[in-house]
Amino acid sequence: MNKKVGKPVFFIVMCIILLFAYTTVFGVDSYKGDIPTTYIHGLDDIRLGIDIQGGVDVTFEPEDDLDATEDQMNAAMEVIKLRLSTLNINDSETYVDYNNSRIIVRFPWQSGEENFDPAAAVDELGQMSELTFRYGTEVDGEVILTGSSVDVASPGYDQQNSQWVVQLSLNDSGKDAFATATAQQAAQGGYISIWMDDVCISSATVNEAISNGNAVISGNFTAESAKKLADQITSGALPFSLHATSTKTLSPTLGTGALRAMIISGLIALGFICLYMLALYRIPGLIAVLGLIGQAAGMLAAVSGWFGFQPSSTLTIPGIAGIILSIGMGVDCNIITAERIKEELAKGRNVESAIKSGYSNAFSAILDGNLTLAIVAIILMGAFGTNTNPITKFLDATIFRPFGATTEGFIYSFGFTLVAGVILNFIMGVFAARLMSMSIARFKAFQKPSLFGYNEKTYKPVKTLDFSGNKKKFFIISAVLLVLSICTTFLGVEIAIDFKGGTIVSYSYSGDLDPETCRSDIEGILNSPVNLQTGESFDSDTNILTVSFSYDESLTLEQQENMLAKMQEIYPSNNVNMLESNEVSPSSGREFFGKCIVAVIFAALLLIIYIALRFKRISGWSAGVFTIAALLHDIIITYGSFVLFGFEINSNFMAVILTIFGYSINNTIVVYDRIRENQGLMSKKDPISELVNASASQTLRRSIRTSITTLSTMIIISVVAYIFHVESILSFSVPMAFGLLAGTFSSQCIAPTLWVWWNERRGNKTVGDCAKATGAAK
Structure with a gap:
């Protein structure tokens, strides 16, 4: 036992976490009369994205495809900032993509004005300055x-x-x-x-x-x-004016409902996870709960600008989803450690020794799993963000240079919260949890193994399952799932305008509208065929009408405003109002699709290289390749869920795919880590199949329990999003749930058995053969 960790340390760390959480929520202010001075920003100071408070996301380019200089683009950006200020819009984000002569602007609904005209605002911003x-x-x-x-x-x-x-x-x-x-x-x-x-x-x-x-x-x-x-x-x-190549507008009405849904689902998910951990692991569960409180507070602090070295960021609905998902996945390091402690207790160690060995044995798996997730999150930030920090600036200037910056700041926010979650996993789930565990174990009252989830009478040693012997069954199951997923394509694939260009506009209305009559009226207004869908709003008194179409020239904001005026004229008693619009030029859609494909390929290559370097002892290159093969299995199943439930293939799809990358690899790495560990413990004469069977069996309990927390989180989000009719979140959480299930199956049953099959074909039939082939033999 490390005697430097004294008994008071548990209470000191707990108080620090709770104080940190308090200041994150409420902030720290002082008042001199009616004038406040803010020392620490709280939740009220968080800048909300336009998907929550409503607003406009627009990309400008010079007219006539002019190749503007860097100085000219900077000057044009200053004009836009000045004009936003004159519109009383002081909470905007403006970026320049110098490589492609683009200016990306995000600004909220104009303060104090209910009938804000985004079309007029965008038109004014793009005019030539005088x-x-x-x-x-x-x-x-x-x-x-x-x-x-x-x-x-x-x-x-x-x-x-x-x-x-x-x-x-x-x-x-x-x-x-x-x-x-x-x-x-x-x-x-x-x-x-x-x-x-x-x-x-x-x-x-x-x-x-x-x-x-x-x-x-x-x-x-x-x-x-x-x-x-x-x-x-x-x-x-400047010799040019600017025109909008893609525009997205969102009414505050939609954002408010989505925010409410995410807050409710977040609180329910956090409560469930806390109760689950306490029931399973007792004291380690309590420590995990304190760590989760600290992790949630830390991610909110990273967004609000609580840390002096980190400027405030914008919190979006996907960003909140990232926080919730990070909490679910953050439990993983606590579960890995708690299971390791129970294994050490089962060997007859005392509590203090078991804690020390448990954390030591769990660290490599936690490190590798979180670093792979960080790789994916950074790629999300680089692919869907703007060049405002060194990481995204580097990726934009190299890997994604041909595509330029993107307006998908929502997904960038998701990636940012995932990165913050990875960092906080180490701070709260490893460092702080270890200090608290070692401190509380010094109290005699807490040195009972039962308080750490281990009961000698009920504890069952891990039963070794024959994963390798059942590989044919696993491959058949996988093949059936893949075929069914691919066959969903015949149901019809909805490609979002994010990728193909076009316009989609959503309206709220009261009363009843006949869809066919409405379609006919809109096609008469636009002289073009349209797709039309109706649905209920989270507000039971209103309904939602969604109009979409795609052709060479997408619908401008001015045309959208004219269409709204005509609909209000045709349906005066239905109180028709615009909720959301998204307009993307075909060229921007193609560029965005290309960038998404590059992001996926780049992520796969980086992950193969990382696994190859970290797992040299078990033939790292083959382990990396088969991990990606298992990921391809997960991607196809996730794709099938998108099509099956009628969700569009859009930027949410890419975010889900990249997140499944990190999650599934995290699971697989835990198995590989056990294989690497057991390779040095087993006899060199033991069959390699037994090495994999033992390792996969030892990690199965952890994989199931981690999957329960993350899957439950996604189910909770899905149910709440369904109740509140938040389609944008539902199209994220439902496929994510399917991807999590597929990832759990592939990481336990596909990737390890493929690795065994490959090594046996190469003649590496025993542990010793494998060690010799990789140079790991002593």
Whole structure:
């Protein structure tokens, strides 16, 4: 027993976790009168994604496919930021994809306005900016010159006065007018102001006449503010306007219902997991519950900006799903450790020794499982995020360069919470849990094996099952499942507009509408065939009408607004309102599909390489290849569930596939880790089939119990999403549940038995043969 871990450590760590959870939820503020000062951000400070609070997600490109420079794209982005500010939209996200000359903008529903017009907002953001220099400080001052007269605007540093400035260089068309204006204003101590559209971006006193066209604007600039003003002035000379290549709008009504569903399912899932762990493992279960509280708080803290080194992030519905899934999967390291402790107790060790050995033996499996999940989560962030951090910037500049940035920030949020969950698994599930376990074991009252889930009378040693001998049966079962899944294709596959381009618009309405009559009316408005679906809203008083179509030119926001006006005119008593729209150009859809395929292939290659390097002792390359073969089995079954339940193949499908990658490999790695461990414990003359049978049998209980927690989590989410009619979550959680089942089966019954079959074909029939082939023989 490590005597440095004293008895008070359990209570100290517990108090730290609970205090951390409290500050994460409520934050820390102080007030001076009515003015608050925030020291730690709480839940109220979390920035919610547009899928929760409603808003617009749009990708702009220069008109006429112009290949804009980096400076021009930065200047255009500054114009958009300024225009968002004038619309009273102060909680927006704006990114530039320099490789493909794109600007990605996400902004919430305009504050304080129920009838916000997203079409008008998008149109205004993309218009060519109008920059003017005017006499005085008023918007109606006489215009001196326009942005077309500006040659260069750049930040600079005045060494003499030790301050940042903005340097201007005018072309020949503006020099004379500027010289006249500065001479006049300097003589009377007047001002010259610079305006972007109708917003003043600079107002400066004229100190002297400037006849050479080179001016310096000074003030209390920082390096950042000087660059910002220079970019804004540069934007006034931009030779292009912007047009939207893909647009997604969402009403706050849908987001509110989805948020409610996720909160309810999260609380139910957390409660179930806590009770499950307490019932199975007693004290380790209690420690796991404390760790889960800390993990949940940590993921919310990572989003809110609680940690000083991590800026706040946007929380989306898939991000919340990622938190819930991470909690379910976070239990895995607690289950692995608890099972290892029980095995050590069954060998006759005392509690202190069993805890020490249990954590030591479990660490390699926990490490490998979490690192593979981290690989998948980082790829999710890189594929579906924007280049705002070193990881995504690197992936965008290399692997995903041909495709550019994407507007699927929802999936990025899911990947971000998975990464946070992996990190917190180590902090809470390994480090903090180990300290608490070793501390509490020093109390005599808690040194009973029964308090750690082990009862000598009821504990049954692991029975070795003949996995290898039943491999033909497993392969037949797998083949049947694969054939059935592939056959679902004949039921009809719905490819989302994310991949093929087009438009989908959802409306809420009250009362009754005849679907066929409505379809006919809409086709008359658009002069184009449409697909139409109706369904119930989570609000029992309203229904949802979904209209979708795909062709070479997708429906613009202006056309969507006109269609809404016509429908309100045709159905005045049905209170028709737009809930959501998603418009993607065919070229953007093809690029997005290509990026998804590359993400899956890249993830598979990285995972094969990782397994090959980490499991050299058991022929790592073959282990990696057969792991991916088992994953292909899981992907096809997951695909079948999408088609069977009528869900569209969309970005949710890719997120599910990549998550199953991490989960299924995590299960398989636990088995491989036991094979690697048992290889050094068994006789070299033992058949390799017995090595796999013993290892798979020893990990079966852990796999079943982990699967119960994660599968139950997905079932809870699915049931709540079904009750609240949240289709976007249902199309994620239901296929995920099928994928989890398939992953459990393939990791226990397919990947290990394929590995045995391959080694036996190569002549490695015993443990010793395998060790010699891999250089692991001593």
